[in-house]
Amino acid sequence: MPEGTLCNKKPIDSAEALNTLLSDTSGEVYYREMKSIEVDTKLLWKTIQNTCKSRIRTWLEICAHCGMCADSCFLYLVDDHNPKQVPAYKIQSTLGEIIRKKGNVDNNFMIKTMEIAWSQCTCCNRCAMYCPHGIDVGIMMGYLRGLLYQQGFVPWELKIGAGMHRVYRAQMDVTNEDFVDTFEWIVEEYEDEYPGLKAPVDIQGADIMYTVNAREVKHYPEDLAEAAILFHIAGENWTVPSKGWEQTSLSMFAGDWAACKMQVETVYDAMERLKPKIMVGTECGHAHRATVVEGPYWVGRKDGRPPVKSIHYVEWLADALKTGKLKIDPAKRLKVPVTLQDSCNYVRNHGLKSATREIIKHIVEPGYFIEMSPNKEHNYCCGGGGGFNGVGLYRPQRNKALITKRDQILSTGAKLVLAPCHNCWDAIRDLEEEYTIGIEWSFLKPVIIKMLDIPEHLRPRE
Amino acid sequence: MFKKILFATSATKASDHAARVAFNISNLYNSHMNILHILGVPSRGFSQKVTDVKTREKVEVDDEYIAWVKEEIKTYYAELLPKTKSYEIKTLIGYPHREILREIRKNKPDLLVMGRSTESEGSPVYKFGSAGSTLQRVIKASDCPVLLVNRPAASFWGSITNIVFATDFSKSSDVAFDFACKLARNINCELHIFHAQNISLTPESEIFDQDTIEQRMREKLRFFRKKYVSKMEGIDNYSIEVWEGVPYIEIVKYAREKFADLIIMAQDSKNPGSTTEELGSNIKQVILRAGCPVLCMTK
Ligand code: SF4
Ligand code: SF4
Numbered sequence: 001m002p003e004g005t006l007c008n009k010k011p012i013d014s015a016e017a018l019n020t021l022l023s024d025t026s027g028e029v030y031y032r033e034m035k036s037i038e039v040d041t042k043l044l045w046k047t048i049q050n051t052c053k054s055r056i057r058t059w060l061e062i063c064a065h066c067g068m069c070a071d072s073c074f075l076y077l078v079d080d081h082n083p084k085q086v087p088a089y090k091i092q093s094t095l096g097e098i099i100r101k102k103g104n105v106d107n108n109f110m111i112k113t114m115e116i117a118w119s120q121c122t123c124c125n126r127c128a129m130y131c132p133h134g135i136d137v138g139i140m141m142g143y144l145r146g147l148l149y150q151q152g153f154v155p156w157e158l159k160i161g162a163g164m165h166r167v168y169r170a171q172m173d174v175t176n177e178d179f180v181d182t183f184e185w186i187v188e189e190y191e192d193e194y195p196g197l198k199a200p201v202d203i204q205g206a207d208i209m210y211t212v213n214a215r216e217v218k219h220y221p222e223d224l225a226e227a228a229i230l231f232h233i234a235g236e237n238w239t240v241p242s243k244g245w246e247q248t249s250l251s252m253f254a255g256d257w258a259a260c261k262m263q264v265e266t267v268y269d270a271m272e273r274l275k276p277k278i279m280v281g282t283e284c285g286h287a288h289r290a291t292v293v294e295g296p297y298w299v300g301r302k303d304g305r306p307p308v309k310s311i312h313y314v315e316w317l318a319d320a321l322k323t324g325k326l327k328i329d330p331a332k333r334l335k336v337p338v339t340l341q342d343s344c345n346y347v348r349n350h351g352l353k354s355a356t357r358e359i360i361k362h363i364v365e366p367g368y369f370i371e372m373s374p375n376k377e378h379n380y381c382c383g384g385g386g387g388f389n390g391v392g393l394y395r396p397q398r399n400k401a402l403i404t405k406r407d408q409i410l411s412t413g414a415k416l417v418l419a420p421c422h423n424c425w426d427a428i429r430d431l432e433e434e435y436t437i438g439i440e441w442s443f444l445k446p447v448i449i450k451m452l453d454i455p456e457h458l459r460p461r462e
Numbered sequence: 463m464f465k466k467i468l469f470a471t472s473a474t475k476a477s478d479h480a481a482r483v484a485f486n487i488s489n490l491y492n493s494h495m496n497i498l499h500i501l502g503v504p505s506r507g508f509s510q511k512v513t514d515v516k517t518r519e520k521v522e523v524d525d526e527y528i529a530w531v532k533e534e535i536k537t538y539y540a541e542l543l544p545k546t547k548s549y550e551i552k553t554l555i556g557y558p559h560r561e562i563l564r565e566i567r568k569n570k571p572d573l574l575v576m577g578r579s580t581e582s583e584g585s586p587v588y589k590f591g592s593a594g595s596t597l598q599r600v601i602k603a604s605d606c607p608v609l610l611v612n613r614p615a616a617s618f619w620g621s622i623t624n625i626v627f628a629t630d631f632s633k634s635s636d637v638a639f640d641f642a643c644k645l646a647r648n649i650n651c652e653l654h655i656f657h658a659q660n661i662s663l664t665p666e667s668e669i670f671d672q673d674t675i676e677q678r679m680r681e682k683l684r685f686f687r688k689k690y691v692s693k694m695e696g697i698d699n700y701s702i703e704v705w706e707g708v709p710y711i712e713i714v715k716y717a718r719e720k721f722a723d724l725i726i727m728a729q730d731s732k733n734p735g736s737t738t739e740e741l742g743s744n745i746k747q748v749i750l751r752a753g754c755p756v757l758c759m760t761k
Contacts, residue, residue: 022524026522219504
């Protein structure tokens, strides 16, 4: 069978196609069909020739097979030092092999490669810090995922996720109307408690354009309200775009390069249209990576930057606390043992470790903050990065991967884990459900709101 | 008055008493009934699995599963369903409080009926950000009156002949009062307006001597008449009383004495400051103890 009805090389591009794929429970038919779809070896080799740049080729060639990267990979450690989990091995046996064979690989090989690309690497990029040559297996795995996606070998949920971006320009079926409506609704809900609270949509020339994660809109719009409350109390001049509000990119996890470009273009268009001074994204790691770090390259921006200066939520928050735009009531600071999850995507990959620690200084009573070990740019992946969290097929592997984070948290003795990243937040919630170690976990927004010292004129009048 | 009822149910024992009341109202007022069941919380990132509210198992939600759940609900309410002339069963995925509120906003029911929170509360799957039960969060933000039925004693409900309106003189109490009047006029029943002056003698409370207490009660009563009676045109049978004590206990006692079929209250608006504040403990206690359904209003 060259192509399946559900599992094929064609990207999802309509709501109907999405629904058809969604109604295939657990991707049963999808994965069955995958076993017999054909590899278009010519296309594969041509794509590699056109897209595999010298950096990746050099990395593959200069790897000395020294194995120094082994201990850096949490999946190697948590899998009892399984040699098959050594980063260099994982990439050489997949991408390396495809290139050596000039694309002449079969279905069976591709299915195995898919498993490695999505269940044995979370693209956390930690190994790159320990390789004497700076070889980054995470980046190469990201590239490999693109090749697999093009051939139709991609986990079911991620094919859906990428399809969502293509159809809705959001990771879930949330339309622009849904977004604006939900945003206005939830702000209304909090108006009484925060007099003057507004839901500013499409304001031209605001200081801040705020972008979000579609999950917030779909399942817990409280997060949108919390963002609005904090901007409001900080006295910011801010807005959200009615189009281009979704900052995340499951297409990046899926390796759907074209969808990555489509998605990030809508955000950049919003920047061009509204001309804000800066863009602030929500507490999400991969969204930051997609929109701020990698996006500019996807759309071919020469300066490698988004159209306007773009920062992560923690950067805005750290600044607001430092400059006194937001004031914390010292009596309400956290007085439980607290630790912090450094997200790979904006700490290791974008150097924001000091922003979160600035925030901690303001909100945790001295003596109650305990660093994980290792931490900052050396921190381990939460266990669910790179799409791992969402793939049902690899759930057992993912659950095992959570053990690293579980043990890191346990040895801090913390009762509360601050996780300013959606993926990390999910992974930590899951590890609590899976292993019940008695912890709480939270984004920063709700924690901060509880301890704000609100200026007199912004308080509700009785 | 109650053309459209939204009945939010877990289709478990926790909603049984509420179900009886919901179907009774539907029967009495010919209301269309929307039966809403929240399937569960979306699990893990963007995966399609949800954790089923009832079984706590991870399930893949597809058409087949939804059809099965709807069948289950029909079977569960087989005896009650004939009481309503038109109904609809709807299932949604999400956090219960949010989806119920979304439904209220979308379909604008005249009344939401709910039971006690389901037993799965407190499990980590429900945790999101700040704590607070489904009930608390729904009452806090609901645009329509919320009817809560907790005890079995509260569920044997024929028609309404006596309404107790308990006020704390807050802004939301005014809204609740307007609703109480409307209802009393509409169904021609007795309205009992009540305030309990808080004199719980905890170490923190000021201790009044009895003369001061009684003096204050007389003042309150005068204030009461001025505030409410002018607005009660068309309601012939009413009474007004102020008692002293622990408010929720007094409210429950008073309701019992008046053979109340319904208690109407506003959400305690004493602590408007924070989003995480629990539902006023007073209202919570009344819901837990009352021998009749309790109707709460915020807006
Ligand atoms: S540390 Fe670098 S050079 Fe050594 S095996 Fe790993 S990737 Fe290759
Ligand atoms: S990127 Fe992370 S998960 Fe992937 S091989 Fe390197 S260390 Fe392991």
